[in-house]
Amino acid sequence: MLTAKQKAFLRGIAHKEASVHQLGKNEISPEALDVFAKALLAHELIKIHVLKAAETPIRELALDLAGPLKAEVVQIIGKSIVLYKANPKESKFKLPA
Secondary structure (H helix, E strand, C coil): CCCHHHHHHHHHHHCCCCCCCCEECCCHHHHHHHHHHHHHHHCCCCCCCCCCCCCHHHHHHHHHHHHHHEEEEEEECCCCEEEEECCCCCCCCCCCC
């Protein structure tokens, strides 16, 4: 569980990043979960843009993604979701206490 200070730190990093991943009409498929899992392992922090074609509310999508990925929802802003999952071998970020 991330603290407020840690989430603020990660939001600052995510703000500079572009949304590389998209979630659209098919919403959460096994293939999408696989892509997001690999991206989290490689980058630890990912920003996902939710397209207008997605019918599920964005908060519900964020929680539905975070659960199976064992990730933390850092931020939901507009149509973007920011997820974080620390790499078990070597973390890129030194989170504040």
